[in-house]
Amino acid sequence: MDEGWTLAETQRFNLFINGQETPAQAGETLDSFDPVTGAPWASIARARAADVDAAVIAASDALANPAWRDISASDRGALMRRVGDLILENAERLATLEVRDNGKLMAEMLGQLRYIPQYYYYYGGLADKVEGAVIPTEKTGMFVYTEHEPIGVVAAITPWNSPLLLTTWKLAPALAAGCTVVIKPSEHASTSMIEFAKLFTEAGFPPGVVNVLTGYGDEVGAPLVAHPKVNRVAFTGGEVGGKAVYKAAAERLKGVSLELGGKSPNIICADADIEQVVKGAVSGIFAATGQTCMAGSRVLVHESIHDAFVARLVDFIAEARVGDPTDPKTQIGPVATKDQLRKVLSYVDIATSEGAHLAFGGKQLTDIGTGNGWFVEPTVFTNVTNDMRVAQEEIFGPVLSVIKFSDDDEAIRIANDTPYGLAAAVWTNDVARAFKFTKALEAGTVWVNAYRVVSYTTPFGGFKNSGLGREGGQEMIKEYLQTKSVYVNLGKTTPNPFVLG
Incomplete structure (x- = not known):
């Protein structure tokens, strides 16, 4: 438990790639500012394209690693429940970092951190509820079924206002689906994300399943979205940034979810x-x-x-x-x-x-x-x-x-x-x-007769310029899966190859 934990006056935070903290390859850093004083209180690694490539390769390798690829869905769910427990144990420490970065009330951030584990429990419980189907078909002698596989490496780009909560909206269903993830937090609120990522290693997730890149959008976010090994992008932020992500993802036909602005x-x-x-x-x-x-x-x-x-x-x-x-x-x-x-x-x-x-x-x-x-x-x-x-x-x-x-x-x-x-x-x-x-x-x-009520059980997202797709609820796990149809020939003869049957 982290009761009584205090924050040192000066802190340094590195990237988190392949299960380890690592400085940016160029050795650069940038300051994180305390909104209460207007002064810098920490330095974070300033990643660039080479670091993006390292993180995405780590995530891609983890996707193919039997330690993650072959784990049962039930065991994947157990890992998620374990990380939920660890988040709860470290809620005060993580909330303190978020407050220092973005200036939001400790009461709100601590409340969020104590609620975030519910997402991992919920999606951990759904991990082994993903089912394919046996499909009756008119094709004589064919046994046909579907199965659902992880879509691959996911880029999660998150804002500074509620970093860990809005990351979790993406991360929890992606992990439940069996994906690996590279997280790019806002340069204004990155410190809690590094400490957060360490909990996944502590929970037993294989190296490379969860990675974090800190730095500026044009230096990290843009090459991350464009990386050929990234299969899907989940973005929360402003309308301008969302449109840039959508355009870049479209160049490689990547799926996206965009949770953008509002004037509610x-x-x-x-x-x-x-x-x-x-x-x-x-x-x-x-x-x-x-x-x-x-x-x-x-x-x-x-x-x-x-x-x-x-x-x-x-x-x-x-x-x-x-x-x-x-x-x-x-x-x-x-x-x-x-x-x-x-x-x-x-x-x-x-x-x-x-x-x-x-x-x-x-x-x-x-x-x-x-x-x-x-x-x-x-x-x-x-x-x-x-x-x-x-x-x-x-x-x-x-x-x-x-x-x-x-x-x-x-x-x-x-x-x-x-x-x-x-x-x-x-x-x-x-x-x-x-x-x-x-x-x-x-x-x-x-x-x-209410306002600002959200739940892990319920979809959240926008109409019009407020974005594309939804986050939350049972359906969300499907956004990180792709469907494969399988035909098994049970007959004894091979059909005429010149006739599509």
Whole structure:
């Protein structure tokens, strides 16, 4: 157990290839910055194309290694359950690294780390439930069946906001299917991934099954996606990066799953309970400092309760405690990077210039800690129309746009009027209205009287520009399998070779 574990002031993290930590071949490193102080706290290996090749070859060799290739599905599941146990044992240590890298609340990261093992238990249980079929056929004398085989080496490219959770969404089903994986975490949040990968070796996974490459997207992600031995790419990140991955994967006809951005509507009907919906709105946008793909960054409020809702919302977030994410009393932490801070503040200016009313926040906070951290006030804009940039573009920060609507049909029209379709929510006490919204909303996940609920049992993914494919649920394991059809001639004669039978 890691109870009482503390983090040293300076850390160095290498790549993880073929079951071992190794420096980048060129010997280069890059800094990881603490969002609370704005200062570097660790160095990570800066991989390049040669390291990508080494990691992919290790994964390819592991795929052919009898120690992994010939292991029974039941034993593969047992390994996954073991790694789930180890993640739980090391949850505090891994969460501490994530907080130091991305500035999210310790309460959230530790909660995630204690939940992540459930994915390995779940998919470990599914590993030996993959079944082929015997197929009746009109071909006399032929015995025909199908079997499912691992698709091969998987490249998993993950973002900085919830590194281990979003990696697990890809890694757990891929391993259950018998694939091997090369993980490329964000350069802004890599440290926890190296320590995470070591647990797979400790659990008994053969070398090369799980590998980690750290570094920049153009130097690592691009050659990883293009590598001829990579068979599938699973990506979570921004729309621009997703399109680049999709284009590169298409050059070699590789399968992809893309979980991209969102501009999700949180719809509040006239009959909703104000106290509950305020909590739901805050949870949707401010609980993770707005740094989540499913953030409810647009709140659509019925005009009859708009003013009361805004007044209660502003009072509620005015009491929110912004500060050190390791402090249990903190409710909102910093944004993860300096560039993200600049982006958030730039959208405050954009919204104001377009005529939105700044109802709360909008400023950088320089009175926390060293004064150099990347803290920004939770920000609320009213008088927003859905054609404004603040309502159409993903900000990925604690900025909420409040938009009025007059009836259900208008709410649905506004909700669907963005390029994205990742998530949505509706708050109402009317069951018929709830079902009307869930049917009409163009989103991969819709919540009723809730927000930010996900489960390993349930598919998650987006419509429109929010991506392709799904992660989670029983069906996900099939994304990492390929089907083989087998014909066995039980007859005594060979058919005429010039007639296709």
